[in-house]
Amino acid sequence: MSTLNAGVHGTAQLLTENDPVSEMIRRAVRLEAAPDGRSVLLIDTDSRKPGVHRETRYEITAAELIAAIRAHGTGLHANCAPISAKSSMPVLPGTTETRPDRV
Structure with missing residues (x-):
């Protein structure tokens, strides 16, 4: 918890x-x-x-x-690479926040 x-x-x-x-x-x-x-x-x-x-x-x-x-700021993937403009940013369940695709 x-x-x-x-x-x-x-x-x-x-x-x-x-x-x-x-x-x-x-x-x-x-x-x-x-x-x-x-x-x-x-x-x-x-x-x-x-x-x-x-x-x-x-x-x-x-x-x-x-x-x-x-x-x-510039969004970063989990491996700290910049997120390209073409990458999709799915919405986190139950929120309006987005996250980078998993690498």
């Missing part, structure tokens, strides 16, 4: 830019769970200009992030 883990948790480092000379991190972009677990934060930390440290935060719910990825 499976259980749904309600709430967002964890972090993911999406981009890190290092200064090749000083080896200091100049820019970092990460996804992070909000403290209340209700949303996801995209945190962009920028220290590329000397003496300037800027942090920009964007917030989105997990459901909105999932919808955005489904709407704008």
